[in-house]
Amino acid sequence: MGEPDSGSWGDGPAMRTTGIDSMREALEQAWASRERQMGGLEGIQNRALRLFYGPGEVSPSDPLSAWAIDGYGSTLWVTEWEGGKLSAAMSDLQQATEHVYRPRGYSGAVVLRRPRQGVPEKPQMLWGSEPAEAFTVVEGTGAQAMTFEIRLLSSRHPGLFLDHQPLRHWLAHSGLLQGKKVLNTFAYTGSLSVASWKGGARSVTTLDLSRPIIRWAECNAEWNQIPRDATRFIVGDFFDQIPRLVKKGESFDLVISDPPSFSRGLKRTFSTQKDLLDLHELLLSVLRPGGLLVTSINSANVSWEKYEREVHQAAARVGRPLNPIQKIEQPLSFPSHPANPKSRYLKGFIFSS
Ligand SMILES: C[S@@+](CC[C@H](N)C(=O)[O-])C[C@H]1O[C@@H](n2cnc3c(N)ncnc32)[C@H](O)[C@@H]1O
Structure with a gap:
């Protein structure tokens, strides 16, 4: 996040x-x-x-x-x-x-x-x-407790986005992930992959552009004792890798997307301002009929209305209507201030298809 x-x-x-x-x-x-x-x-x-x-x-x-x-x-x-x-x-x-x-x-x-x-x-x-x-550090309790590796002095970010605590909780506790095959894209250190596993997923594929970050995600999978045959890690550009998965005939029961506001990939740049349609078309191309889509952005300058509209437009383009299950919002520990609209930057939706 x-x-x-x-x-x-x-x-x-x-x-x-x-x-x-x-x-x-x-x-x-x-x-x-x-x-x-x-x-x-x-x-x-x-x-x-x-x-x-x-x-x-x-x-x-x-x-x-x-x-x-x-x-x-x-x-x-x-x-x-x-x-x-x-x-x-x-x-x-x-x-x-x-x-x-x-x-x-x-x-x-x-x-x-x-x-x-x-x-x-x-x-x-x-x-x-x-x-x-x-x-x-540990998040959650009991069988759903998750362990995450933190690096403070050797990294520009500790490795765990705290604004996604509610989403990790949902993934681990919703009961909707039992036996599911999950794809986590723009995955960073794989905290949402760990949460999906804790929520009962059968397998989790974790995709990110950065090799060192994927190594860190592998450490997190090990800390949480996710069996090797239930995890797969892909280092690569989302915009190359998704068509590749489609070509191989792969599809998933749950697809997660949490891109940065702007990124320079291997072949193209991406921004949440202009590329939400393309992004969601690709996400839907690897989602099984009846599957779940978790989509989130960190962009104060993209309104909820534009975001939701473009997700539905992408769904219409590929003929796969989406039904909202719930919104993803900042936790109480990230309050928003009425005089500072940028303080409410995190947005997201969980849809069923
Ligand atoms: C906002 S972080 C994701 C945080 C993650 N969902 C979490 O909760 O920990 C965005 C990630 O997207 C990755 N990324 C950026 N551009 C990418 C691209 N074109 N393809 C794949 N990953 C990309 C970055 O390396 C970064 O790890």
């Missing part, structure tokens, strides 16, 4: 640093609201959760709107969306986060600065002790 295309940090008066006290207060409030929503946060240091989501939690004029704080195990992962503009606020943020989270069992914080465009900087320690290069 992803994040808003940009933060809401402007030049001028809004550049003033928020006082440490008001930062602490905002972080305390966010903690308290999650505690209420989840009925307590015991054991959170073995889990992963967005602890503070600036764009949705404070007004766009507040400097904290450019920050997000996640807990991965006992380390915080702090994201800043403006790429180094906030050096002054950084020392305040260091003090505020240490004050709020150290007593709650967090032992260090890693910060990642993301420029408006281009590649994020290398993650750096903000305070405390360095986490292991790779460690695991």
